[in-house]
Amino acid sequence: MINLFLLGLPGAGKGTVSEQIVDKYHLTHISTGDMFREAMANETKVGLEAKSYIDKGDLVPDEVTARLVEERLGQPDIKEGYILDGFPRTIVQAELLEEITKKLNKPLTNVISLEVKEDTLVNRLSARFMCKKCGATYNKITKMPKVVGTCDRCGSHEFYQREDDKPEVVKNRLQVNEKMNTPLKDYYQKNGILSVVDGEQTPEKVFESVDAVLSK
Incomplete structure (x- = not known):
């Protein structure tokens, strides 16, 4: 069984490689954003x-997020394993995750x-634009709509660029994220489950490298 946590700065290609991993290994992809939305929509106690x-505009405390992760990891669809995306973000969260996964007997097997x-990231993220109607994401460098000016998903012709995808904002965002990621890399390096993959390669080559780690 593969239980994976993917680390990488915004624009590193985590979304693309996650899809490829799910296709090949049938893992359940758990994004914290989706998990929050689902738990709130289902009105679970922790949701x-x-x-x-x-609703108050406050950050959700680590303990509550951890309970949400525990609730999600305990669901029956996680038969083949999981990919965690967006959690943990801090050492405290990493330690909470370790406790949860021990309790559920679903420890992380890989951190990539x-x-x-x-x-490269600034160029990639600054090239990103979105469909105004359905939120589908495109990229001027790597992923243009199949028909120019028409969203593949919903057929809308209106697109926009998020404020946080503008170059000066992107740089700041990357520096903030790098500060958060470095301690996590050290933590998982010490635990002996960290592998580093060159994300500068083509998406196909990135997946080959990730696949080589996972198939060991």
Whole structure:
């Protein structure tokens, strides 16, 4: 069984490689954003607790997020393993995750860090734009709509660029994320489960490298 945590700065290609891993290994992809939305929509006890913080504009405390992760990892669809995306973000969260996964007997087997140079990430993220209607994400360099000016998913013709995808904002965001990622890499390096993959390669080559780690 593969239980994976993917690390990488925004724009490193975590979304793309996650899809490829799910296709090949049938892992359950767990994104913290989706998990929050699902728990709040289903009005689970911990979902409602998280919502009470979000509605006030407060950060959801680590303990509540951890309970949400525990609830999600305990669900029956996680037969083949899982990919965690967006959690843990801090050492405290990593320690909480370790306790949860021990309790559920679903410990992390791999942590893969996708490494990409800052300049490449700035170029990639600044090229990103989205469909105004359905939120589908495109990229001027790597993923244009199949028909120019028309969203593949919903057929809308209106697109926009998020404020946080503008170059000056992107640089700042990357530096903040790098500060958070470095301690996590050290933590998992010490635990002996960290592998580093060159995210500068083509998406196909990135997946080959990730696949080589996972198939060991």
